[in-house]
Amino acid sequence: MGDLITMDDLTNKEILQILKEANTLLPVARGETYLPLLQGKVLGNLFFENSTRTRMSFETAMKRLGGEVINLSSIGSSVAKGETLYDTMQMVDGYTDIAVIRHPNQGAAQYSADAVSIPILNAGDGAGNHPTQTMLDLFTIHEAHGSLEGLNVMMVGDLRYGRTTHSLSHALVRFGAELTLVSPESLKMPAEIVSDLKNHGAEVTETEEMASSIGSADVIYMTRIQKERFPDEDEYNKVAGVYKLDASDISEAKAEMIVMHPLPRVNELHASVDSTKHARYFQQAFNGVPTRMALLCRGLGIKVPKKVK
Amino acid sequence: MRRVTAICNGTAIDHIPSGHALQVLKMLRFDVGRSNPISMVMNVPSGKMGRKDVLKIEDRELNQEELDRLALIAPKASVAIIRNYSVAEKRTIELGSELINIVKCSFSNCITQNDREPLPHKLKIVSSEPMEIRCSYCGKNQDIDEIVDYII
Ligand SMILES: Nc1ncnc2c1ncn2[C@@H]1O[C@H](COP(=O)(O)OP(=O)(O)O)[C@@H](O)[C@H]1O
Ligand SMILES: [Mg+2]
Ligand SMILES: [Zn+2]
Numbered sequence: 001m002g003d004l005i006t007m008d009d010l011t012n013k014e015i016l017q018i019l020k021e022a023n024t025l026l027p028v029a030r031g032e033t034y035l036p037l038l039q040g041k042v043l044g045n046l047f048f049e050n051s052t053r054t055r056m057s058f059e060t061a062m063k064r065l066g067g068e069v070i071n072l073s074s075i076g077s078s079v080a081k082g083e084t085l086y087d088t089m090q091m092v093d094g095y096t097d098i099a100v101i102r103h104p105n106q107g108a109a110q111y112s113a114d115a116v117s118i119p120i121l122n123a124g125d126g127a128g129n130h131p132t133q134t135m136l137d138l139f140t141i142h143e144a145h146g147s148l149e150g151l152n153v154m155m156v157g158d159l160r161y162g163r164t165t166h167s168l169s170h171a172l173v174r175f176g177a178e179l180t181l182v183s184p185e186s187l188k189m190p191a192e193i194v195s196d197l198k199n200h201g202a203e204v205t206e207t208e209e210m211a212s213s214i215g216s217a218d219v220i221y222m223t224r225i226q227k228e229r230f231p232d233e234d235e236y237n238k239v240a241g242v243y244k245l246d247a248s249d250i251s252e253a254k255a256e257m258i259v260m261h262p263l264p265r266v267n268e269l270h271a272s273v274d275s276t277k278h279a280r281y282f283q284q285a286f287n288g289v290p291t292r293m294a295l296l297c298r299g300l301g302i303k304v305p306k307k308v309k
Numbered sequence: 310m311r312r313v314t315a316i317c318n319g320t321a322i323d324h325i326p327s328g329h330a331l332q333v334l335k336m337l338r339f340d341v342g343r344s345n346p347i348s349m350v351m352n353v354p355s356g357k358m359g360r361k362d363v364l365k366i367e368d369r370e371l372n373q374e375e376l377d378r379l380a381l382i383a384p385k386a387s388v389a390i391i392r393n394y395s396v397a398e399k400r401t402i403e404l405g406s407e408l409i410n411i412v413k414c415s416f417s418n419c420i421t422q423n424d425r426e427p428l429p430h431k432l433k434i435v436s437s438e439p440m441e442i443r444c445s446y447c448g449k450n451q452d453i454d455e456i457v458d459y460i461i
Contacts, residue, residue: 006448084425105420107446114428114446126418128447192450 002119036066
């Protein structure tokens, strides 16, 4: 019941409610106050694939709320010995109250949710979904603009493989966003996603050119071109340097425009942006903590108080 | 004109899309290891559908669950249960909302590709016209033309 596998598991109203709770939990996320809402609860962190930010922010979120975390390391464990996901999950079901799973196979999160009774939070399944990332992105946008309604959002870079832009764009059009998708021809957003977005009534523009849309953007969401996806170095080099955002590019931007990036960055986002008022990516990474706190509470059916002292 | 001789007892499946009778047999798991006499006509003229295939399986009354598998490739087929040379019952094929353990997801990176994983294969019927089927786990749409290759 408390599962979160794709963004379709949440209505717009629920999304806004969770963002509100995350906002309430900010002082707890910063460690300014201690609120042991999840005392006595155990989170299973199941990362069958590497992660830095997601795993650590879940761990911090759980601990700041007074809960405990156990980690599965797949190397050398029964997983490496060929145990099925089903069997691994039966053990996790017995040891924990809620689990976060990242897995190389698509569908693994839904499969796990079907296999056990504890709530499952999907932290990335193959090239599939990563809804907790989408929630922290939405939190960051809402924090900056005071609303999610009708924003003009630019997404730049690898829109083909970047799963964060897939689920974020789905979520944003539910709130009436206008999207400008900037990518090289070879890294365009998959056609079925673009058609889904348009069927939703969204205004979607696909272009290879970044500069002309910056002036009207409320959000610029930069992504890394993922070297590991390319068959050879030459192909990668052709597109690697095409988008580079630096401070001078955004000097004419709207005052309240924010620059986001799921991190890690390479050269698509120059350090000169860091000191501008537009930079929001480190804040965005931190926002994983309050957002995941609210999602852990939702998963475990624990009510977040309206106010935190 | 009836092109195949009448059968005494069994099941007649009419109005199979032309060229698909062999796939229907495969979906019904009648393609190997059975001893029932089966007669088949392919590409015969039909008033309703231009050309069609027809299958007659002797000494076996197919049940609804078996017939519903056919919804994937022959959703408009008409089925008659034959007893003592005449039509005793007519059945229609129904496309439910989910296919459980009927076909496998074809996506190579889907969690269900591991044969040792014990949970049932589940595919959701997103729409029936045009036919759109999506794996309930990985969310990938399936290629309807190739779906017979993934029958369990
Ligand atoms: N004894 C039989 N042996 C084989 N097939 C039969 C027999 N009786 C009827 N059928 C077949 O069953 C199907 C339906 O029967 P039919 O008498 O044509 O009913 P209707 O046209 O009213 O649906 C047809 O394909 C027909 O050829
Ligand atoms: Mg007839
Ligand atoms: Zn699948």
